[in-house]
Amino acid sequence: MSATHQDNDFLFKYIFSTDHKMIAKQFFLTGSIMGLIGMLMSTIFRLQLGYPGESFAFLEPILGSWAPDGVLTPDKYLALVTLHGTIMVFFLLTAGLSGTFSNLLIPLQLGARDMASGFMNMLSYWFFFLSSCVMIASIFVEGGPASGGWTIYPPLSALPEAIPGSGMGMTLWIISMALFIVSSLLGSLNYIVTVFNLRTKGMTMTRMPLTIWAFLITAVLGVLSFPVLFSAVLLLFFDRSFGTSFYLSDIYIAGQALEVDGGSPVLYEHLFWFLGHPEVYIILLPALGITSEVIATNSRKPIFGYRAMIGSILAIAFISFLVWGHHMFVTGMNPFLGAVFTFTTLLVAIPSAVKVFNYLTTLWKGNIKFTPAMLFAIGLVSTFITGGLTGIILGDSALDINVHDTYFVVGHFHIVMGLSGTFGMISGIYHWFPKMFGRMMDKNLGFLHFWTTIVAAYGVFFPMHFLGLAGVPRRYYANTEFPMFNEMYDINELITVFAIIAAVGQIFFIFNIFYSMFKGPKAPQNPWRSTTLEWTTPVEHLHGNWPGELPEVYRWAYDYSKVDENGDFVGGDDFTPQTVPLREGEEDLSH
Amino acid sequence: MIDLLILVAVVLGIIAVSKLISILGTVSAVKGENSYNVTDKENRTQARLMPVFLIVYFAFIIWQVVSWGDRVLPVSASEHGAIIDELMNITWIIIIPVFIFTHILLFYFAWKYAYDKNRKAQFFAHSNKLEMVWTAIPALVLLILILYGLSIWNDVMEPVSADEEPIEIELYARQFDWTARYPGIDGKFGEASVRMIEGVNFLGLDSTDKESWDDKYVKAEFHLPVNRPVQFYMRAQDVIHSAYMPHFRAQMNCVPGMITRFNFIPTKTTAEMREITGDEEFNYYLLCNKICGAAHYNMKMEIIVESEEDFNKWLSEQNEFLAVEGNSKDNSSEELSVPESDSTQTINEEEEQLSLVEKVN
Ligand code: HEM
Ligand SMILES: [Cu+2]
Numbered sequence: 001m002s003a004t005h006q007d008n009d010f011l012f013k014y015i016f017s018t019d020h021k022m023i024a025k026q027f028f029l030t031g032s033i034m035g036l037i038g039m040l041m042s043t044i045f046r047l048q049l050g051y052p053g054e055s056f057a058f059l060e061p062i063l064g065s066w067a068p069d070g071v072l073t074p075d076k077y078l079a080l081v082t083l084h085g086t087i088m089v090f091f092l093l094t095a096g097l098s099g100t101f102s103n104l105l106i107p108l109q110l111g112a113r114d115m116a117s118g119f120m121n122m123l124s125y126w127f128f129f130l131s132s133c134v135m136i137a138s139i140f141v142e143g144g145p146a147s148g149g150w151t152i153y154p155p156l157s158a159l160p161e162a163i164p165g166s167g168m169g170m171t172l173w174i175i176s177m178a179l180f181i182v183s184s185l186l187g188s189l190n191y192i193v194t195v196f197n198l199r200t201k202g203m204t205m206t207r208m209p210l211t212i213w214a215f216l217i218t219a220v221l222g223v224l225s226f227p228v229l230f231s232a233v234l235l236l237f238f239d240r241s242f243g244t245s246f247y248l249s250d251i252y253i254a255g256q257a258l259e260v261d262g263g264s265p266v267l268y269e270h271l272f273w274f275l276g277h278p279e280v281y282i283i284l285l286p287a288l289g290i291t292s293e294v295i296a297t298n299s300r301k302p303i304f305g306y307r308a309m310i311g312s313i314l315a316i317a318f319i320s321f322l323v324w325g326h327h328m329f330v331t332g333m334n335p336f337l338g339a340v341f342t343f344t345t346l347l348v349a350i351p352s353a354v355k356v357f358n359y360l361t362t363l364w365k366g367n368i369k370f371t372p373a374m375l376f377a378i379g380l381v382s383t384f385i386t387g388g389l390t391g392i393i394l395g396d397s398a399l400d401i402n403v404h405d406t407y408f409v410v411g412h413f414h415i416v417m418g419l420s421g422t423f424g425m426i427s428g429i430y431h432w433f434p435k436m437f438g439r440m441m442d443k444n445l446g447f448l449h450f451w452t453t454i455v456a457a458y459g460v461f462f463p464m465h466f467l468g469l470a471g472v473p474r475r476y477y478a479n480t481e482f483p484m485f486n487e488m489y490d491i492n493e494l495i496t497v498f499a500i501i502a503a504v505g506q507i508f509f510i511f512n513i514f515y516s517m518f519k520g521p522k523a524p525q526n527p528w529r530s531t532t533l534e535w536t537t538p539v540e541h542l543h544g545n546w547p548g549e550l551p552e553v554y555r556w557a558y559d560y561s562k563v564d565e566n567g568d569f570v571g572g573d574d575f576t577p578q579t580v581p582l583r584e585g586e587e588d589l590s591h
Numbered sequence: 592m593i594d595l596l597i598l599v600a601v602v603l604g605i606i607a608v609s610k611l612i613s614i615l616g617t618v619s620a621v622k623g624e625n626s627y628n629v630t631d632k633e634n635r636t637q638a639r640l641m642p643v644f645l646i647v648y649f650a651f652i653i654w655q656v657v658s659w660g661d662r663v664l665p666v667s668a669s670e671h672g673a674i675i676d677e678l679m680n681i682t683w684i685i686i687i688p689v690f691i692f693t694h695i696l697l698f699y700f701a702w703k704y705a706y707d708k709n710r711k712a713q714f715f716a717h718s719n720k721l722e723m724v725w726t727a728i729p730a731l732v733l734l735i736l737i738l739y740g741l742s743i744w745n746d747v748m749e750p751v752s753a754d755e756e757p758i759e760i761e762l763y764a765r766q767f768d769w770t771a772r773y774p775g776i777d778g779k780f781g782e783a784s785v786r787m788i789e790g791v792n793f794l795g796l797d798s799t800d801k802e803s804w805d806d807k808y809v810k811a812e813f814h815l816p817v818n819r820p821v822q823f824y825m826r827a828q829d830v831i832h833s834a835y836m837p838h839f840r841a842q843m844n845c846v847p848g849m850i851t852r853f854n855f856i857p858t859k860t861t862a863e864m865r866e867i868t869g870d871e872e873f874n875y876y877l878l879c880n881k882i883c884g885a886a887h888y889n890m891k892m893e894i895i896v897e898s899e900e901d902f903n904k905w906l907s908e909q910n911e912f913l914a915v916e917g918n919s920k921d922n923s924s925e926e927l928s929v930p931e932s933d934s935t936q937t938i939n940e941e942e943e944q945l946s947l948v949e950k951v952n
């Protein structure tokens with residue numbers, strides 16, 4: 001292969017690599033570091049919420065003028081919330097999640113030598129890397145980073161007079177997102193083209209593992225929705241820098257009326273949520289895809305209702321473009337539109353319910369191995385149910401009137417998107433770590449990690465529903481100014497304590513990753529006894545993935561515990577890899 | 592103090608982990624196991640933890656309901672709010688059993704079907720019948736919820752008609768306070784625009800418009816008569832705010848450049864609500880519920896609901912626009928402050944604003 005001389009070259013192997021496996025690792029590391037930063041930010045602002053106004057001396061050296069005398073200031077509180085949301089949604093659970101697993105698994109599970117365009121793939125990573133750098137740099141500019149919430153609604157985000165973070169920090173936020181969108185588009189187009197064109201012989205669309213279906217549809221969602229965000233922030237950029245007024249009208253601020261007329265902030269909200277809602281599924285679908293794979297493998301059973309699973313992915317993706325208005329029930333949008341969006345929103349619950357019941361049936365009469373990956377996958381099913389059900393309340397416009405923008409929402413989306421997304425990602429890391437690094441992670445640390453995480457996570461996010469039902473708004477620096485919230489302080493304190501436990505619990509994970517990366521036992525060929533193609537590649541990474549011919553596929557990916565007419569396992573083992581030809585008279589379940 | 596505790600916790604955590612891993616590593620090496628294959632014994636332990644977790648999770652939820660159940664908002668203080676609460680309760684009645692049922696299945700299956708090398712997993716790949724069932728049932732339940740929800744939504748959002756004689760109030764939001772404006776004896780709001788903000792006239796009322804002369808505006812608290820429809824018009828001066836009155840199940844964003852509205856009928860006076868909640872100091876509040884800047888968390892106004900008499904008395908004691916020192920009928924100072932080149936735009940703006948207000952009225 002022409003790449004041999006490159007393989008010895010550090011720069012091209014580790015930095016400007018065009019190998020999808022290396023790029024996956026790059027996305028994984030960058031995304032995780034961003035995720036870690038996002039998590040630490042949440043711990044800091046949680047301290048303020050749990051102990052409002054109390055001085056934490058250790059904050060001063062870290063945060064400097066953001067926390068004079070160890071007390072976070074209100075506008076920097078908002079800055080941290082904004083960056084936390086932005087980082088978690090985009091950097092950790094969009095780029096980090098899709099970037100890692102789409103890159104790693106699409107070629108490996110389809111039997112391809114690499115992505116359709118390795119160069120575009122490399123560019124995708126480097127745009128993401130730049131985007132991360134710009135976002136982090138925005139923390140240090142004068143006025144601080146963007147502070148208007150991760151949704152950056154104008155006019156707040158358009159006017160530096162309104163909040164200091166809307167100065168240079170906001171400009172950098174926009175630049176960072178523009179780079180991010182480029183990265184996402186390059187990546188997504190590549191994934192789509194690869195899935196359609198580079199499947200190995202015999203890998204029909206209906207023989208693909210559900211992971212690939214999920215990554216494919218996620219990429220399609222990204223391609224259709226991110227450009228809309230791009231236009232939204234571009235117009236915002238014009239409003240900020242060139243005096244246009246797409247989003248601005250009738251504004252008086254800092255002692256003078258601005259020369260803006262005729263724009264509407266509601267337009268921005270429509271554009272933003274046209275991306276914003278599909279974005280939720282850009283996070284969720286890969287997590288659900290990973291879960292399908294992990295649950296089937298570790299239950300030693302085929303995923304139940306493979307076609308229904310594909311159908312529900314497609315249905316969710318389609319509907320997700322028709323529901324954005326559920327974020328805007330009380331924006332002054334025409335109530336009739338609100339009614340339409342309620343209708344479409346509640347429809348999403350149907351394919352979601354199908355997915356849940358299919359997971360449950362897959363577990364039923366399985367033979368379950370509780371690997372750490374499996375534990376997190378089961379955790380995901382729990383969070384997906386818990387958070388999904390409260391969505392039925394928020395999606396109902398009449399009910400949303402009173403819980404919109406309260407902590408009920410914060411509880412809901414953290415459980416359904418934040419926890420499901422991170423659980424899916426973590427599950428994927430435990431499961432495919434051997435494929436990424438050729439070594440195994442430690443199971444006992446994995447168990448500890450799972451149990452502390454799920455207990456602490458519910459401890460953080462479940463109580464938030466009660467705050468929301470008591471009327472506590474989100475994005476409040478403190479709940480001290482309204483007598484009606486006086487009795488909430490112990491709930492807030494409890495949440496903060498759990499948030500600290502959750503953060504500390506991640507040390508098990510981080511430690512496990514770094515320890516296993518260098519010192520873990522060498523991975524065997526197929527540690528989880530899976531059927532899919534990635535476990536047929538050599539443990540040591542190889543440019544082009546398979547040393548000889550590409551493998552040929554004869555069956556779908558879920559022949560676990562398949563028995564013949566005598567009740568014996570087909571092929572003698574409780575799994576039959578996709579590369580094993582169908583026996584005489586054996587039914588192929590892929591059609 | 593707390594920071595010291597946290598620091599100690601973190602340090603202990605790190606020490607514990609590294610100790611643990613070295614101990615576990617040696618133990619499994621001695622036993623000849625590897626550190627990633629889950630042994631049958633461990634698998635059983637994890638399986639047993641499944642129902643344990645389920646019980647802990649449910650117990651935690653019950654504990655929260657018991658200890659915090661009375662901290663959620665009290666009964667609705669508005670007419671439509673009672674209907675919304677009913678819909679909320681019905682939704683809970685549907686959601687909670689689904690939650691309990693699916694969680695029991697999830698953790699029961701996980702426990703029950705833990706790995707056993709003497710058993711084969713059942714190869715069960717699909718069943719159209721089952722899948723039909725769990726597509727159809729949620730669809731049906733959701734259909735009911737959708738129809739029920741929408742009929743309530745339409746009721747709630749229905750504007751009040753003039754024959755119901757609503758009280759009209761404009762809520763004016765800016766960084767970081769609220770102002771409530773009443774139309775005065777003529778029953779009509781004077782025209783207003785942010786371009787006419789000047790000195791004490793911070794609402795930008797048009798002092799050449801005689802409908803504005805008798806307008807009244809108040810800060811810090813505003814009053815409502817009980818059992819009378821209130822039609823709110825929301826206006827924002829700088830960024831988006833949101834007028835959130837949780838006790839009335841009412842919320843509407845205040846958006847610069849447009850006038851939004853919401854209406855409700857308060858059904859319980861402040862005094863009645865104090866009795867219901869058993870809290871002598873209870874008050875209704877208007878909160879800001881859309882991030883609007885540093886003091887977003889402190890943007891509030893008290894709402895007093897009282898009898899119509901008390902309300903009328905209170906309102907009659909408030910100053911009219913012209914009575915506020917610094918405001919006058921002639922608008923000369925305003926005209927002086929507008930640069931020549933802008934006057935046409937200002938006029939257009941005024942007309943637009945006027946027509947908006949007219950539409951609203
Ligand atoms: C240690 C874990 C986490 C904790 C303790 C935490 C805590 C919080 C809290 C308390 C808020 C609300 C602050 C406010 O509204 O005043 C918030 C906002 C948010 N969080 Fe998290 N969070 C965590 C993890 C995540 C994850 C994994 C995601 C991924 C989706 C996420 C996404 C968001 C978003 C999008 C917001 C909204 C930001 C905004 O209001 O602009 N968080 N987080
Ligand atoms: Cu949405």
Ligand SMILES: [Cu+2]
Binds near residue numbers: 879890
């Ligand atoms: Cu506000």
